[in-house]
Amino acid sequence: MAGPRHILVINGPNLNLLGTRESRFYGKDTLKAINTRLAKRAREKRVRLETYQSNSEAELVGRIQQAREEGVGFIIINPAAYTHTSVAMRDALAAVGIPFVEVHLSNVFARESFRRESYFTDIAVGIVSGLGARGYELALEFALQYPGKK
Ligand code: DQA
Numbered sequence: 713m714a715g716p717r718h719i720l721v722i723n724g725p726n727l728n729l730l731g732t733r734e735s736r737f738y739g740k741d742t743l744k745a746i747n748t749r750l751a752k753r754a755r756e757k758r759v760r761l762e763t764y765q766s767n768s769e770a771e772l773v774g775r776i777q778q779a780r781e782e783g784v785g786f787i788i789i790n791p792a793a794y795t796h797t798s799v800a801m802r803d804a805l806a807a808v809g810i811p812f813v814e815v816h817l818s819n820v821f822a823r824e825s826f827r828r829e830s831y832f833t834d835i836a837v838g839i840v841s842g843l844g845a846r847g848y849e850l851a852l853e854f855a856l857q858y859p860g861k862k
Contacts, residue, residue, distance in 0.1 A: 715856050716759070716785025721750060721848065723765040724772060724792030724801075730817075737818040741845040749845075750852055757856050769798055776804035786855040787812035788848060795820070795830045802831040811858060813851040816841040 723743060726733060731742035747763040754761035762784075766772050772794065779787060787810050794801055795816070805812055812832075819842025820827040833839050837858070840847040 714860055715858050716860060718760045718782065718784050719754065719762075719786045719788065719852070719855050720775075720779050720782075720784045721747070721761065721763045721852075722772065722775060722787060722789040722791075723763070724790060724794045725767040727790060727792050728765050728767065737823075739817060739844045746845045746848055750848060753849065753852055753856075759856060761852075769794055769800060772798075773800050773804045776801065776808055779810055780808040784810055785860060786810065786858055788815055788851045788855060789813070789832070790815045790817070790848075791832060795832060796826055798831055802835065805832065806835055811837050813837055813854060814839040814841075815847045815851050817844050817847060818842060 727743055730738055730746070731740060743765060750763065751761055764775050766775065776787070787805070789812050791798060791801055791814070795814070814830065814832045814836040820830070821841065840851050843850065
């Protein structure tokens with residue numbers, strides 16, 4: 713079955729600092745390195761893949777809204793700290809109705825208790841947490857095979 717032709721990868725606040733940020737939780741890969749690997753895999757599969765990072769909740773909401781206009785078929789999102797706070801981003805994802813996977817580099821269930829609460833998980837197709845940068849690659853493999861609307 714044909715998977716989505718257009719996939720969007722969204723990263724929230726402070727993920728631009730990957731590579732230099734708390735490597736015991738987030739590893740040593742930069743966001744650029746992660747995105748480069750994702751782009752290579754998408755090219756192999758002849759799928760359009762876009763990556764977006766912002767530290768601003770308003771911009772992230774705007775990018776999610778724009779995804780519907782663009783016909784994005786699947787979203788991979790690490791909302792970062794907004795995971796635990798953003799009703800606005802949750803509502804945007806619910807509004808556009810694009811299936812998404814929630815990714816966290818760290819195991820959010822093995823850290824401070826506030827990180828166990830997510831505004832996204834119950835409306836996500838699924839969640840990958842604690843597998844480091846590999847989590848994005850695994851989410852992409854899943855997305856590539858995600859069945860489109862019948
Ligand atoms: C994170 C986990 C969040 O709790 C944290 O605020 C982040 C990154 C992760 O990828 O493990 O910024 O989403």
